[in-house]
Amino acid sequence: NSHQEYAKKVFNSIPDPAVLSQIINVAQLEYQPELLNDPMKYTSYNLEQDKALNLGVYGTDLSYASMFEQTQECLTYLKCVNQLCKSLGINGVFDENTSDRIEANKSNRDSLLTIISGSFAQADEYLTKNKRGNFSTLIITGGWIEGMYIACNLTVASKNEQAATELAKHGETLTSIVKLINSYESASTEVEKLKIDLNSLLPFFNELNKPNTSLDLKIGTINQLTFKLSDIRKDIIKKG
Secondary structure, eight states: OHHHHHHHHHHHHTTSTHHHHHHHHHHTOOOOGGGSOOGGGGGGOOSHHHHHHHHHHHHHHHHHHHHTTOHHHHHHHHHHHHHHHHHTTOOSSSSHHHHHHHHHTTTOHHHHHHHHHHHHHHHHHHHHHTTOHHHHHHHHHHHHHHHHHHHHHHHHHHTOHHHHHHHHTTHHHHHHHHHHHHTOOOOOHHHHHHHHHHHTTHHHHHHHTSTTOOHHHHHHHHHHHHHHHHHHHHHHHTOO
16 A cells, blocks of 8 residues: 555654754754744644644654753643644553653653654554544644754754755655645645645755755755745644
């Protein structure tokens, strides 16, 4: 089943926070909590599709906080993820046990990231087994958008060559996500708009991957990509 294969392939790259941690590591970037979604907002997501998309967003926020060993923020975002999982009927993932493990591993970022990505893989498995793969697609999409939004902001701020190079590699993941979401059959105008929005990001990555592009041009392209991502993200988190 090709949908399954895409989903697997994409799922292996997100919300596993590889994109962020590479960029943060190479560019020695600072923690910027103001980039994250407001943790008080999880109660305002009523539609299942919004819950799934924002579960992805909060999952990335959780990973990002854990990269900087921000235990308090980790537990705050874990609560958002836990509540959204519950209300989507994904049980036994991101529960008290997970928060105990985060607490116990709070000074080891690699363990934290492993715990988080393992829990997301479990959630994915649960959804696939229960023939709710569509939700997985939305979780993955929300997670990727948030990850790229943070990564682009950090890269533009740092103007770091290696960060720009790492970021450019994620065009491949985007291609897989576009295939995933295009195969998502939905009567929702919001999901249809998301398909168009994601397709509109592909040219930016084509630009970034052109050979011999100067750092200035790359940062210019990433800056444009940041604006576009920011708009798409606003639609998802519905802020203002």
